Amino acid sequence: MYPDGIAQVEEGLFSQTMAFEDISYQSAREESQRAIFSGWCQLFDYFGADSCVQLTVVNRPIPAEEIGTKRFFPTDDPQTAAYAEEYNRILNDKMREGVSNLVRERYLTFAVGAPSVDAAVPRLARMRGDAEQTLAKMRSSSRTLSGAERIGVLNGLLRPGKPNLFSWDAVGARGGLTTKDFVCPSSLDFKPEGSASCFKSGDTWCQVLVLGRFGSELSDRCLADIIDLSVPLAITLHVQAMDKSKAVAFVKKRIAWMDKEIIDEQMGAVKKGYDFQILPSELKYSKEEAEDLLDHLQNKNQRLYVYTGLVYTYAPTREGLDEQVMQIVSTARRNSIEADTLDYRQREGLNSILPLGHNHVEVSRMMTTAQVAIQMPFATQELSHEGGGYYGQNKQSSNLVLCNRKRLASPMGFVAGKPGSGKSFSVKREIENTILAYPEDEIIVLDPAGEYSPVVEANGGECMRFAPDADTHLNPFDLSDVAHQSRSAQMAFKIDAFLALSSATMAEGDQGLPEADKSIISRCVERAYRDADEEGRTPLLGDFHRILKAQPELEARDIALRYERYVEGALSFFNRPSNVTFDRRITNVDFRDLSENMRAFGIITVLECVRNRMYRNFDRGVTTWLYIDEVQSLFGHPSIIAYFSRFWAEGRKFNLIATGITQNSVYMLDHEEARNMVLNSDFILLHKQSPLDRRAWTELLDMSAQEASYIDESVRAGEGLLIAGGARVPLKDSFPKGSLYDLFNTKPDEVAARKREEGFRRRAESRRRKDGGVSAT
Helix, strand or coil: CCCCCCEEEECCEEEEEEEECCCCCCCCCHHHHHHHHHHHHHHHHHCCCCEEEEEEEEEEECCCCCCCCCCCCCCCCCCCHHHHHHHHHHHHHHHHHCCCCEEEEEEEEEEEECCCHHHHHHHHHHHHHHHHHHHHHCCCCEEECCHHHHHHHHHHHHCCCCCCCCCHHHEECCCCECHHHHHCCCCEECCHHHCCCCEEECCEEEEEEEEEEECCCCCCCCCHHHHCCCCCEEEEEEEEECCHHHHHHHHHHHHHHHHHHHHHHHHHHHHHCCCCCCCCHHHHHHHHHHHHHHHHHHHCCCCEEEEEEEEEEEECCHHHHHHHHHHHHHHHHHCCEEEEECCCCHHHHHHHHCCCCCCCCCCCEEEEHHHHHCCCCCCCCCCECCCCEEEEEECCCCCEEEECHHHCCCCCEEEECCCCCCHHHHHHHHHHHHHHHCCCCEEEEEECCCCCHHHHHHCCCEEEECCCCCCCCCCCCCCHHHCCCCHHHHHHHHHHHHHHHHHHCCCCCCCCCCHHHHHHHHHHHHHHHHHHHHCCCCCCHHHHHHHHHCCCCHHHHHHHHHHHHHHCCCCHHHCCCCCCCCCCCEEEEECCCCCHHHHHHHHHHHHHHHHHHHHHHHHCCCCEEEEEECHHHHHCCHHHHHHHHHHHHHHHHHCEEEEEEECCHHHHHCCHHHHHHHHCCCEEEECCCCHHHHHHHHHHCCCCHHHHHCCCCCCCCCCEEEEECCEEEEEECCCCCCHHHHHHCCCHHHHHHHHHHHHHHHHHHHHHHHHHHHHHC
């Protein structure tokens, strides 16, 4: 094994392995399934007759010592230690509920013959590139395994349940060990207790089965049903392409033999006085099947492959092994596949199971491209990113759904659902995930209903309240966090922001700002900065208003009139120097006491500050998380949409992970820019939707009927569908009551009951202190 992942399997044979991720094939629409099937056919067709392809799906059990004891979140921070401990306990309890507690891994191994590794490298690289492109078209991300990772996979199959102790430092002349030494079991007994149908690796009972006979019609679930079994197993398909001309000659030769048999049968029938047109049904059917195969090879762009299918499973006892084998055999039979024991050839079977690209089992049959490709390796989709936050349990398997948004190509996202569907609970839970998992990241919440303050304050964050009676001020002209940028860049961003602010002040509907208004606003913004710079200060909204009134155009007076209420009177708290900063790690901005128009104005002002903060955090290597509740309020005007869309697209480049939250999806998705933002976001969490909203999401995201059923009105609170990159996972969640539940919960009756209980507790405590004081006196 070489460090780059290329293995010399034997003299003159070299292989490489890719890991690829699951996709939502089984629940996809029929058109999407056909496209995936076509891509899967192309994948096999890429490999020529001079190469071998091996597909491996491994169900690896989570080590027993990790179940119930895993540390999902660190408990080092005293501020959040109690919440981290409770969260770890909850997730470990839910981990025990998992149907299988298996980790499913998919590998594609390809092997070529070459005189040396140097000659094999370019050929393997070309195959790897073709496979990566084809998998990417199916939205399945892939990566090449390093040598150490391939050793780890081999260790899991040869030494089930044993830790991987491999180290390159110990390999070579100095350490005296080879890569084989690290994966070699302590013993291999291929006739345990006299049995020739299984073997023992160390103290583990193992067995390899061969997929021998197939029905004439296979479904795309034939392999997925076996993969979905909650038992440790590995399924391997060895596929060797035949040269096209040789394949056609091979089939023609078989047809010729059948023709000879038919002639012999007919001659025998004539001699005996029978009707010579009556042929044995098996011979007649075989001839039709062979002619159909020849037609597929010559006219339908199919290829012929030599195919070997194997299933490997293991258990601590012989009884447990027999039970697992029975499950596999019966599931295969239900899908018209006969899985037979590989008697006296368990050694060859074990060698063939290993993802090295070399088939040692001479039990094979011919299959066309379509027959190979219909054996889809995509089963029930799981989502379990390393370091990911908890989003619920898989509705089908009850396994934990863990998603790391930082791993997505575009981590921007949306959360949508009807009131009472669990939308706010999910967002607060993700905020807590982020607080506990990423202690350096900053979180900013734009909260128009004032419901996120409990989770922010409990974790040591700061709550800013913008209201006529609040002493919180934020200056839209503030540039404190982008002083390092060029003046022209600062002006361009600020002009965009003020165009959006001006749109927010308009109540005429959804028409855009006239070009004359845009020119006047741009001129006045630059003039305000220029005049303030001469005085050595930052301009205020009042300066902008004064300059507008001094302009000769009539339009300028109209713009100034719209800004007047934000400069004078009760709503003038944006016309003062900023007295708030976003220096805290977690910040909640409360707009509950602002009117709808004023709220849009305030959100855009805060977004401009968030953008400045984002630049500063990017320079420090810190990720900024932004949550915008009632995001549909930002899609009421073209200028606001354009500003927000640019902000959304720009943020991806500067480590911003933004999330829009809405309960009115139809209104938001009516806008082209909003639809594009959704389509360019790799994270979408959908809870219960109204019929109109569900129809809009189904059409936009090309959802199947099964996927749409996960968000219809029959689902319970907390259930829904998570779309993360290429994964589409149905969710359920019954979060247990406790301090975390109280932080996340927004059910009015439960919140009111908790507040009454806290009030009773405070009054009782007050009476106790008063009674204690009287007694002491």
